[in-house]
Amino acid sequence: MVINSSIRYQRERLTIDDIDLESIVNEVGTPAYVYSLARIRDNFSCLNAALAPVHARLHFSVKANGNLDVLRTLKEVGAGFDCVSGGEIFRALNAGAAAKDIVFAGVGKTCSEIEYAVGRGVGWINAENLGELAHIDAIAAEADRQSVKVALRLNPQVTANTHPYMATGHGAAKFGLTSDVIRQNLNAPERYPRLDMTGIHMHVGSQLGDSKSTLAALDKLLALARDFPQIKTINLGGGLPVAYHLGETPPSLAPLAAELARRLNPYTVLLEPGRSLVADAGVLVADVLYVKRQAGQTFVIVDASMAELIRPALYGAHHEIMPLRKTNGETVTTQVVGPVCESADVLARDRDLPPLAPGDKIALMMAGAYGMTMASNYNARPRPPEVVVDGGRWWVSRRRETIEDMLIVEASFRRS
Numbered sequence: 001m002v003i004n005s006s007i008r009y010q011r012e013r014l015t016i017d018d019i020d021l022e023s024i025v026n027e028v029g030t031p032a033y034v035y036s037l038a039r040i041r042d043n044f045s046c047l048n049a050a051l052a053p054v055h056a057r058l059h060f061s062v063k064a065n066g067n068l069d070v071l072r073t074l075k076e077v078g079a080g081f082d083c084v085s086g087g088e089i090f091r092a093l094n095a096g097a098a099a100k101d102i103v104f105a106g107v108g109k110t111c112s113e114i115e116y117a118v119g120r121g122v123g124w125i126n127a128e129n130l131g132e133l134a135h136i137d138a139i140a141a142e143a144d145r146q147s148v149k150v151a152l153r154l155n156p157q158v159t160a161n162t163h164p165y166m167a168t169g170h171g172a173a174k175f176g177l178t179s180d181v182i183r184q185n186l187n188a189p190e191r192y193p194r195l196d197m198t199g200i201h202m203h204v205g206s207q208l209g210d211s212k213s214t215l216a217a218l219d220k221l222l223a224l225a226r227d228f229p230q231i232k233t234i235n236l237g238g239g240l241p242v243a244y245h246l247g248e249t250p251p252s253l254a255p256l257a258a259e260l261a262r263r264l265n266p267y268t269v270l271l272e273p274g275r276s277l278v279a280d281a282g283v284l285v286a287d288v289l290y291v292k293r294q295a296g297q298t299f300v301i302v303d304a305s306m307a308e309l310i311r312p313a314l315y316g317a318h319h320e321i322m323p324l325r326k327t328n329g330e331t332v333t334t335q336v337v338g339p340v341c342e343s344a345d346v347l348a349r350d351r352d353l354p355p356l357a358p359g360d361k362i363a364l365m366m367a368g369a370y371g372m373t374m375a376s377n378y379n380a381r382p383r384p385p386e387v388v389v390d391g392g393r394w395w396v397s398r399r400r401e402t403i404e405d406m407l408i409v410e411a412s413f414r415r416s
């Protein structure tokens with residue numbers, strides 16, 4: 001069975017770029033994230049090709065996956081980066097990104113983050129409030145920078161068709177500035193002499209169910225931009241959807257690309273895709289610890305949890321479960337749960353799965369985006385390793401944390 005071009009069953013074993021996933025976790029243990037770099041390159045070139053009519057420059061959204069090998073791979077194929085903290089800028093630079101290829105977004109940037117971004121010379125700052133504009137201007141003056149490129153983030157007052165936690169463009173959202181406020185600022189550039197306010201940014205949400213909200217927001221953005229000839233760059237944010245359910249395919253990008261091209265012809269266009277570049281390149285592999293039949297239910301208790309993959313608990317997100325060894329037994333309605341002390345720690349609810357037994361290994365699919373970056377040490381669980389696969393070999397890109405790693409930053413930690 002082919003799940004995607006990189007992750008598929010071969011001779012009843014789940015493989016990633018032709019390497020048996022079980023052979024990897026036999027060495028690195030579970031839980032473990034495993035990513036295909038080939039799949040990420042492929043996703044990047046497919047997205048670039050689909051968006052060719054728009055001539056968009058893609059800035060990968062580091063919040064989706066901050067692994068240094070993943071970032072380096074994307075940099076090598078020509079991606080820029082969308083960062084939302086000083087930490088993400090540091091990561092992108094460390095992976096070899098040029099500062100000018102970084103856009104710095106975020107609803108609450110601290111002065112020290114702005115100082116870092118301006119000092120390193122990031123390409124764009126996407127600004128979201130007036131206090132921030134004043135800070136950037138003052139910091140630029142202090143750093144003797146004549147001008148810093150700023151894209152004002154528009155809150156287009158459009159509600160995206162997605163999970164409410166992933167919608168960011170409605171009027172009540174904390175994100176962006178109203179059209180009126182942006183207008184006032186563009187009409188009075190002398191307020192911020194060091195800011196080169198020649199861009200407008202928007203991002204209506206993530207995992208968008210359709211492109212209606214994007215186009216509605218873009219129309220509002222363009223109505224604003226047309227009054228200000230100094231606006232040359234439009235950043236559309238991210239949000240392209242992926243298919244989390246087996247058998248589903250994400251909608252073709254061709255109609256959206258044609259609409260964007262028609263509207264955006266005179267502008268330089270930036271996009272900030274995250275999920276669509278990396279989600280299907282990664283799996284989280286877990287080991288079955290116990291099977292418990294109770295209250296008419298079958299609980300499969302695995303060694304991964306909401307601490308390693310929070311999406312099911314946070315958004316009710318669906319991740320397919322694939323046993324690493326394919327079996328053909330009659331399926332059982334199963335609750336796949338983790339060891340964390342929260343009733344929300346359910347990785348898959350009411351799933352029809354082949355019977356699983358302690359020692360069996362399973363993969364949680366589509367875990368390459370918002371998996372490891374959202375992982376925590378909750379319940380004092382060390383974060384899992386990240387393994388990357390490329391060119392017929394694999395390596396541990398980030399090792400498993402140890403229980404000592406988690407205490408090392410505490411002043412009263414005593415090594416035994």
Ligand SMILES: Cc1ncc(COP(=O)(O)O)c(C=O)c1O
Nearest residue numbers: 061203206238239272273274275
């Ligand atoms: C401003 C901004 N840009 C880009 C992204 C990436 O979105 P996605 O991973 O859906 O492409 C996000 C996600 O939250 C975002 O907030």
